[in-house]
Amino acid sequence: MxxxxxxxxxxxxxxxxxxxxxxxxxxxxxxxxxxxxRIGLADFLFNAxxxxxxxxxxFGIFAMLxxxxxxxxxxLLIGVPLGLAxxxxxxxxAPVRLVTIMRPAIQLLAGIPSVIYGFxxxxxxxxxxxxxxxGPGLSVLTGAIVLGVMIxxxxxxxxxxxxxxxxxxxxxxxxxxxxxxxxxLSRIVLPAAKSGIVASxxxxxxxxxxxxxxxIMMIGNSLNLPGSVLDAATTLTSxxxxxxxxxxxxxxxxxxxxxxxxxxxxxxxxxxxxxxxxRNRSGRRA
Amino acid sequence: xxxxxxxxxxxxxxxxxxxxxxxxxxxxxGAIIVRGLPMVSLEFxxxxxxxLGRQGGILPTIAGTVLLGVIALIIAVPxxxxxxxxxxxxxxxxxxxxxxxxxxxxxxxxxxxxxxxxGFIFFVTTLKMGWSILAGALTxxxxxxxxxxxxxxxxxxxxxxxxxxxxxxxxxxxxxxVRTTVLPTALPGIVTGIILAFGRAVSETAAVxxxxxxxxxxxxxxxxxxxxxxxxxxxxxxxxxxxxxxxxTGTVLILTILAINVxxxxxxxxxxxxxxx
Numbered sequence: 298m299x300x301x302x303x304x305x306x307x308x309x310x311x312x313x314x315x316x317x318x319x320x321x322x323x324x325x326x327x328x329x330x331x332x333x334x335r336i337g338l339a340d341f342l343f344n345a346x347x348x349x350x351x352x353x354x355x356f357g358i359f360a361m362l363x364x365x366x367x368x369x370x371x372x373l374l375i376g377v378p379l380g381l382a383x384x385x386x387x388x389x390x391a392p393v394r395l396v397t398i399m400r401p402a403i404q405l406l407a408g409i410p411s412v413i414y415g416f417x418x419x420x421x422x423x424x425x426x427x428x429x430x431x432g433p434g435l436s437v438l439t440g441a442i443v444l445g446v447m448i449x450x451x452x453x454x455x456x457x458x459x460x461x462x463x464x465x466x467x468x469x470x471x472x473x474x475x476x477x478x479x480x481x482l483s484r485i486v487l488p489a490a491k492s493g494i495v496a497s498x499x500x501x502x503x504x505x506x507x508x509x510x511x512x513i514m515m516i517g518n519s520l521n522l523p524g525s526v527l528d529a530a531t532t533l534t535s536x537x538x539x540x541x542x543x544x545x546x547x548x549x550x551x552x553x554x555x556x557x558x559x560x561x562x563x564x565x566x567x568x569x570x571x572x573x574x575x576r577n578r579s580g581r582r583a
Numbered sequence: 584x585x586x587x588x589x590x591x592x593x594x595x596x597x598x599x600x601x602x603x604x605x606x607x608x609x610x611x612x613g614a615i616i617v618r619g620l621p622m623v624s625l626e627f628x629x630x631x632x633x634x635l636g637r638q639g640g641i642l643p644t645i646a647g648t649v650l651l652g653v654i655a656l657i658i659a660v661p662x663x664x665x666x667x668x669x670x671x672x673x674x675x676x677x678x679x680x681x682x683x684x685x686x687x688x689x690x691x692x693x694x695x696x697x698x699x700x701x702g703f704i705f706f707v708t709t710l711k712m713g714w715s716i717l718a719g720a721l722t723x724x725x726x727x728x729x730x731x732x733x734x735x736x737x738x739x740x741x742x743x744x745x746x747x748x749x750x751x752x753x754x755x756x757x758x759x760x761v762r763t764t765v766l767p768t769a770l771p772g773i774v775t776g777i778i779l780a781f782g783r784a785v786s787e788t789a790a791v792x793x794x795x796x797x798x799x800x801x802x803x804x805x806x807x808x809x810x811x812x813x814x815x816x817x818x819x820x821x822x823x824x825x826x827x828x829x830x831x832t833g834t835v836l837i838l839t840i841l842a843i844n845v846x847x848x849x850x851x852x853x854x855x856x857x858x859x860x
Contacts, residue, residue: 303758307673310665314732315686317725321693321701328704382600390597399601401848402608408779408840409611410786412817413833417611419820446607479590500692507694509789510817534696534789541703541793556700560693567692571685 325560329553332356341554347520349540349548356551358558360522364437364530365506367523368516371441372448372505377498379445380452385482387453388460407450415514418443423515432527435517441526443515444508448501455500459493460486496573503566507559509534533559612837619834627831632799636815637825641832643801647809650716650802651795652784655723660777662724663731670732671739672761691729695789698726702794714808719795726790727780734779738772739765741854775850782843786836788813812836 333341336356344357383403387396418439427434463486471481487494517529518539537552537559544552584592630640666683674680702722712718742765750760766773788811796808797818810818816836819829 300756300758304669304673307665307669310662311669311683313662313666314690314728315683317728318686318690318693320705321697321725324701324704324709325697328700379600379604382597383604386597386601390594391601395601399605401844402605404848405841405844406604406608408782408786408844410788410813410816410836410840412786412788412813412820413611413615413837416816416820416829416833417614421610421614446604449604477586477590479593480586503692503694507696509694509696514817514821534694537696537700538789541700553700553704556697560697563692563694563697564689567689570692571688 322560325553325556329550329555329557332547332550332554333557342558345522347536349544349551354547356547356554358533358536358555360520361531361533361536361555362558363522364516365532365534367437367526367530368440368444368512368532369502369505371437371526372444373498373502375442375445376448376452376501376505380449380497380501381456381494383449384453384456384460385487387457389478389482389486403450403453406446407454411447411508411511412514414443414447415511418511418515426527430527432525433517433529435515435529436527437516437523437530438526440512440516440530443511444505447508447511448504451501451504452497455497456490456494459490459497462493463489492573496570499566499570499573503563503570506566507534507563509538513538612841615830615833615837619830619832622827622831623834628835631801632815632828635824636799636819636828641812641815641828641835643799644810644812644815644832645835646801647716647795648785648811648813650809651719651723651791651811652781654716654720654805655727655784656777656781658721658724659728659731659780663728664735664773666728666732667735667739668761668765671736672757672765687729687732690725691733693726695726695787698722698790699793701725702790707794713806714794714796714798715806716795716802716809717805719791719809719811722790722794723784723787726787727783730780730783731776734776735769735773738769738776738854741772742768771850771854775847775854778843778847778850782840782847785811785839785843786813787811788817792817812839 341356341358342362343359344355345359346355346357347360348355383399387399391399419435422442423434423436423439426432426436426439430438467485467489468481471485472478476484512532513535516531516535518531518535519529520531521528523530533555537555540548541552627640628645629642631642632644633639666687670680670683699722702718702725706712706718706721707714710718712721746764746768747760750764755763791811792814795811795814797810797814798808799810799815800807802809812832813836816829816832819825819832
């Protein structure tokens, strides 16, 4: 009897995460979807005019969508090559003692609050970008560089797992055929770990897309469409973060609607990652 | 170029990338601490802020951070550990566990601003908690739940099957076996997960600013609004209130995260030594 009860309680604990996810979905949609339904999805997504407090308010998130895409792409361009290089360093190049330094360092990189990253972007990198390349400094470029560093831990931890999972026999086979270590890595090991690496990139993409506070501090928060990476911009997340503090009525609805768009994008990325990781797992079993 | 030459060139680049990463970490921490540490004193930690934070200390924000983190964990740890026990000890992999795993993994990928929106519309508005410790802690609890489930699961999976067989052969029921054998053995791993979850709660901004508020007073009840250290740091920096105080607050924030990571690492090392034996 007692056993039954305990099993039931544990089962309910197990359901909590699912219930929470369902609640989040329902409440965010409930708060944001009606506005999208009123003004039409196409107008909401592809109109670049965001003027929520005007007498005749306009709610178009195109500028934010573009900003998010630029910033995320930039973060990946910086974070993925760097992250993969560090991963290969840790799995294949580094002396053991250095690995024992790298690992906690990367863990620490993951633990540093995003407001600290944003502050570094604001106080150190933005002035540097302004001096070197011109423009306002607070820009897509500044944001992308810092976000690139912020997604490193995600990229590294997932791709490290998948590179370490490549069977030793594959490595030995390549070396026995006379390949250099780099030939072995680039032609055998990395392709074999491909699905895990792709998963790490998609997870990194999700992190970059969802980051808010750091982005607010670095990107300049301009509602204009960015013309170059040196321009200020705004993103889906940063606009929510900035305007939620004072929004009400329709304006708040529009911010929740922006949240819906973000949530849908993130869930799509999650699903793709899950599919990749699953294929990876079943591939390993075979 | 011969393959050997290519290899040398590539390996140099990879070494540089690794050093660049370490250097970046050092710059981030150094830039804050070098300017902030001289301004951190016992007085700064134990006094209330004055004039929006231009003067005085950060005591209420420390209280707010600790309260939010601890209460979030009090809510999330039993649920998360329970969920992990259910997934590892009480059920076979099937459709049900697939759904639970999907929920957990998706929740882990949800950005904190979405948690902030959800916490605001659900806890603050719908359940009428207002901006409060309780609303903030509940939001954080949902947010750190996947971390706790995952680390607990991993800790439980390292417990050797022979331990379980011994428990059963002595006539223990499943729960007796879990309680007396699996959980004590997995405890250091579980504690590590809890510490890391606390770190996430400490560093969080977007999810707490819209649920716990930005009030600078010392909290008096679960329904008081509070401002955490991270939120205070953000407001000081972005609203240009005081750069000096921002550096000082950032230093306390970084040292806290540093301490949390060191403790977690010591625990992990102890666990892996035990498993290695």
